[in-house]
Amino acid sequence: MTPQTLGNSPILRTVCRFAVPLTVLVSLKIFWQGHNLPGGGFIAGAMAAAAGAMYLMAFGAAKASRIAWWKFSVVGLLCSLTTGTVPLLMGKAYMDHTFLNFHLPLLGHQHIPTAVFFDLGVFLIVLGTLMTIFVELGLEER
Amino acid sequence: MTDMTQLLPWIVLTPFAGAALLLLVGRWLAGRSGLVMAATAVASFSMAAWMFASTQGSLAPFLNWAWMPELNIAFALHGDPFGLFFTLLVSGIGLLISIYSMAYVTPMEPGRMGRYYATLTAFMAAMIGIALADDLMLLFVFWEITSITSFLLIGYWYEQEGAKKGALTALQVTALGGLVMMVGFILIGQVAGTFSLHVLYTEPQRLEALTHSPLFTAAMVLVLLGAMTKSAQFPFQFWLPGAMVAPTPVSAYLHAATMVKAGIFLMGRMLPVFGENPWWSPILISIGLLTFFLGAYQAFLQTDLKAILARTTVSTLGLITLIYGLHEAGQDALQILNHAAYKGSLFLVAGIVEHATHTRDLRKLGGLRKAMPITFILCLLAAISMSGLPPFFGYLAKETLYDGLLTNEILSQWPAVQKFTIAVSVLTNAFVFAVGLKLVFGIFLGRKPDDLEHVHDATPGLWIPTGVLAAMTLILGLLPGVTSGLVSGFSSEEHTHLHLALIPHHAGPAILSLVTITLGVILYNLQNIIERAHKLIALLPTAQSVWDKLLGATNSLATAYSSRWQSGSLSWYLSGCLAFLVGLVVLALWRGGVNPEHIRTSLSEMPWYGLVLCVLLSIASIAIVRARTRLEAAILSTAIGFTVSTLFVVYRSPDILLTQILIETVSTIFVLLILIFMPAFKKRDPISTLRKGWHLAVSIAVGGVVTLLLLLSMSPQFRETANLGAGYLQRSPAQGGGANAVNVIIVDIRATDTNGEITVLVVVGLCVYGLLRARRPHDRSEMHRADS
Numbered sequence: 001m002t003p004q005t006l007g008n009s010p011i012l013r014t015v016c017r018f019a020v021p022l023t024v025l026v027s028l029k030i031f032w033q034g035h036n037l038p039g040g041g042f043i044a045g046a047m048a049a050a051a052g053a054m055y056l057m058a059f060g061a062a063k064a065s066r067i068a069w070w071k072f073s074v075v076g077l078l079c080s081l082t083t084g085t086v087p088l089l090m091g092k093a094y095m096d097h098t099f100l101n102f103h104l105p106l107l108g109h110q111h112i113p114t115a116v117f118f119d120l121g122v123f124l125i126v127l128g129t130l131m132t133i134f135v136e137l138g139l140e141e142r
Numbered sequence: 143m144t145d146m147t148q149l150l151p152w153i154v155l156t157p158f159a160g161a162a163l164l165l166l167v168g169r170w171l172a173g174r175s176g177l178v179m180a181a182t183a184v185a186s187f188s189m190a191a192w193m194f195a196s197t198q199g200s201l202a203p204f205l206n207w208a209w210m211p212e213l214n215i216a217f218a219l220h221g222d223p224f225g226l227f228f229t230l231l232v233s234g235i236g237l238l239i240s241i242y243s244m245a246y247v248t249p250m251e252p253g254r255m256g257r258y259y260a261t262l263t264a265f266m267a268a269m270i271g272i273a274l275a276d277d278l279m280l281l282f283v284f285w286e287i288t289s290i291t292s293f294l295l296i297g298y299w300y301e302q303e304g305a306k307k308g309a310l311t312a313l314q315v316t317a318l319g320g321l322v323m324m325v326g327f328i329l330i331g332q333v334a335g336t337f338s339l340h341v342l343y344t345e346p347q348r349l350e351a352l353t354h355s356p357l358f359t360a361a362m363v364l365v366l367l368g369a370m371t372k373s374a375q376f377p378f379q380f381w382l383p384g385a386m387v388a389p390t391p392v393s394a395y396l397h398a399a400t401m402v403k404a405g406i407f408l409m410g411r412m413l414p415v416f417g418e419n420p421w422w423s424p425i426l427i428s429i430g431l432l433t434f435f436l437g438a439y440q441a442f443l444q445t446d447l448k449a450i451l452a453r454t455t456v457s458t459l460g461l462i463t464l465i466y467g468l469h470e471a472g473q474d475a476l477q478i479l480n481h482a483a484y485k486g487s488l489f490l491v492a493g494i495v496e497h498a499t500h501t502r503d504l505r506k507l508g509g510l511r512k513a514m515p516i517t518f519i520l521c522l523l524a525a526i527s528m529s530g531l532p533p534f535f536g537y538l539a540k541e542t543l544y545d546g547l548l549t550n551e552i553l554s555q556w557p558a559v560q561k562f563t564i565a566v567s568v569l570t571n572a573f574v575f576a577v578g579l580k581l582v583f584g585i586f587l588g589r590k591p592d593d594l595e596h597v598h599d600a601t602p603g604l605w606i607p608t609g610v611l612a613a614m615t616l617i618l619g620l621l622p623g624v625t626s627g628l629v630s631g632f633s634s635e636e637h638t639h640l641h642l643a644l645i646p647h648h649a650g651p652a653i654l655s656l657v658t659i660t661l662g663v664i665l666y667n668l669q670n671i672i673e674r675a676h677k678l679i680a681l682l683p684t685a686q687s688v689w690d691k692l693l694g695a696t697n698s699l700a701t702a703y704s705s706r707w708q709s710g711s712l713s714w715y716l717s718g719c720l721a722f723l724v725g726l727v728v729l730a731l732w733r734g735g736v737n738p739e740h741i742r743t744s745l746s747e748m749p750w751y752g753l754v755l756c757v758l759l760s761i762a763s764i765a766i767v768r769a770r771t772r773l774e775a776a777i778l779s780t781a782i783g784f785t786v787s788t789l790f791v792v793y794r795s796p797d798i799l800l801t802q803i804l805i806e807t808v809s810t811i812f813v814l815l816i817l818i819f820m821p822a823f824k825k826r827d828p829i830s831t832l833r834k835g836w837h838l839a840v841s842i843a844v845g846g847v848v849t850l851l852l853l854l855s856m857s858p859q860f861r862e863t864a865n866l867g868a869g870y871l872q873r874s875p876a877q878g879g880g881a882n883a884v885n886v887i888i889v890d891i892r893a894t895d896t897n898g899e900i901t902v903l904v905v906v907g908l909c910v911y912g913l914l915r916a917r918r919p920h921d922r923s924e925m926h927r928a929d930s
Binding site for chain 1 (some may be wrong): 218581747756796799800801804805807811812815816819882884885886888896897900904906907910914915919
């Protein structure tokens with residue numbers, strides 16, 4: 001696997017058509033269960049990036065670079081910092097998390113710790129940064 | 143008085159608000175941004191004037207907002223007469239400069255015009271802040287803002303090398319001085335227990351604590367260094383002429399009328415605090431006198447208009463330093479106002495002349511009297527005031543100086559010093575007089591060069607502000623009674639009563655004035671001889687060259703140091719970090735005391751498949767060292783990683799297992815992507831035995847220490863005393879609302895750590911993006927497009 005051969009394998013391409021969406025779904029599941037079972041934003045982000053890397057190998061760096069991955073990192077950082085700052089504005093300690101309780105139609109009562117938003121930021125940052133590095137290295141020419 | 147206290151912060155904050163507004167809308171306002179600056183200047187000026195008028199004779203308004211109470215630092219402002227005087231000076235001249243600037247500064251891109259006025263307004267705000275700050279730390283903050291804005295304004299034409307160098311030198315000198323001054327402030331705060339000037343003045347026991355402290359002199363010297371760098375006192379005077387590459391309105395405002403006076407303003411503020419120190423007078427008198435003389439002497443030898451004015455400014459600043467050294471603080475406001483009026487107008491005249499003729503060189507100017515009559519008259523007024531002739535303001539200032547020198551109590555203790563000081567002062571003023579002649583004759587009289595045929599006089603936008611200042615030099619001189627009251631009330635010394643008069647009270651000052659004028663005329667006529675004599679002195683190293691050498695030496699030291707330690711070799715970095723880590727752990731273990739009994743060597747808890755994994759790990763580790771290609775090494779390192787992850791199955795920790803597997807996957811992809819760019823292993827490259835030995839030693843040490851740590855952590859004693867896991871397991875469902883303790887630690891219990899880590903991650907990602915994109919030429923244009 002070198003940058004020159006990225007995106008040249010039909011077998012890999014066929015496999016990835018299934019494997020990439022599946023891996024992304026699993027990573028989302030892992031993200032969501034993170035608070036109580038093995039998982040969380042960091043691992044899920046790494047897994048999603050692995051899916052992205054598969055895509056990159058199968059279809060080439062140019063296609064993978066159509067998404068501005070660095071924006072994921074920046075949005076993620078904003079998300080995490082905002083989650084930390086809101087309690088500060090409400091007169092509590094920085095990064096003091098709480099729970100959100102609300103009802104959703106069909107899904108019923110929801111009990112969500114605000115830490116989830118922080119974790120979402122971590123997810124986006126890990127995904128965005130790893131993919132930025134992968135894509136930029138993949139775009140390099142010898 | 144409460145309403146006055148409420149008014150106090152707005153004098154400072156209004157211009158800051160104006161600067162912020164200009165940063166937002168300056169691009170659209172472009173050249174009209176000056177109106178915003180003018181409006182804030184008028185606002186601050188009128189508020190300060192109203193405050194001065196309504197608080198005369200009563201206690202000065204004092205405002206104290208809590209800022210950092212733990213550190214004893216407050217947002218405290220104090221509207222005393224000297225501070226208000228400085229505020230009026232800064233905002234008044236600020237108004238004139240904003241009008242002048244709109245007529246002077248050639249229209250450029252709108253963005254740059256907006257930034258110019260925003261910076262200038264922020265500078266004005268910070269100067270007012272210095273004037274009114276009561277808290278020394280607050281004063282320091284404003285002080286640094288003026289250094290930075292000055293840097294930006296000097297570098298206005300940043301395409302030019304000279305502008306960059308001048309801006310950088312000014313910033314280096316003043317910022318360095320500012321930091322030194324801050325240390326002095328901290329010493330005062332530590333010893334006296336307060337940063338408040340107001341408290342230092344009014345509570346004698348605080349001052350006494352400071353006076354009796356061994357740090358008294360150290361604090362004084364540090365604070366004075368800050369003041370002297372800012373006010374361009376010897377030997378720091380060299381940055382000021384270099385700063386003259388700025389647009390002329392900036393030079394007039396920052397480097398003649400206001401910013402360079404911040405240093406002497408601080409001396410005035412510090413006189414009641416440090417005045418009793420036995421070193422105060424010797425330091426300030428000698429440095430002040432030397433700067434006073436050198437400035438005027440060097441000014442006389444220059445031919446560039448702004449260089450002449452810059453040197454005479456240095457000279458006057460030296461004079462005011464001298465005054466503080468002599469404890470003659472009563473005349474500080476007089477000298478400051480006098481200088482601001484005549485030097486401000488001379489700078490603006492220089493700007494007008496340059497604007498019209500595109501040169502500042504006296505050798506290329508001459509005979510402009512008929513072409514520029516208004517400018518000629520204004521220049522004449524200012525130059526006469528500078529030369530100290532009656533009935534101008536400069537005359538009153540010079541008479542007061544001579545009077546002070548003749549009657550000064552400190553000087554009269556040493557008659558020889560007194561005679562020397564008076565002699566040097568007379569000689570210096572004679573040089574200043576000669577400079578005045580040189581300016582008027584050089585620009586406006588004599589033969590007119592041919593290329594100056596089509597020169598026109600200034601537009602009203604240029605000459606009105608100049609005229610206001612020039613008129614002040616005459617009006618204040620003609621009304622000595624009014625002026626006496628004004629400058630006495632404004633002076634930093636309370637209960638000052640200066641008696642200014644056009645007809646001298648005593649013979650002494652009048653005789654000295656006559657000598658000065660005669661000497662000045664003689665010096666002007668001896669110009670050629672003095673210039674020739676100067677060529678001999680010019681062989682001595684200048685302060686600028688010494689400074690450049692100092693900077694050069696610092697740079698080469700830093701380069702030598704970094705090329706030794708930052709060699710760029712990854713194996714050197716890695717082995718260095720690991721050796722340091724081993725050292726730390728060994729130190730900790732040695733201090734804590736390791737009990738060999740605690741080390742468990744039994745493997746009975748390990749199931750058989752665990753042992754198999756360990757054997758696999760060892761084989762892979764040995765193989766990786768013997769790998770012949772990078773690909774081989776990469777595959778083996780991945781194998782090690784996955785085997786280690788499998789070990790977590792043995793120890794039943796799915797969370798770490800999952801993490802480890804994913805990290806291994808991701809890093810394998812990473813290694814594969816960069817492998818192509820790596821050079822092949824060079825087996826035949828001779829690696830020195832010393833380096834091999836070092837690598838071996840570090841490897842063995844790391845392996846040994848980590849093994850020891852792991853064995854120790856398995857021991858029951860260690861588990862009891864440092865059982866972190868159980869605590870987290872208990873806390874995480876209760877506080878974090880999650881059963882997965884690892885994740886709750888990451889996102890909740892230690893979220894601030896994570897915060898730092900993810901920020902680093904984002905920065906790394908953006909750096910990789912930027913570095914790799916910048917290397918690729920066709921992508922660079924895309925990045926530009928994305929920017930705009």
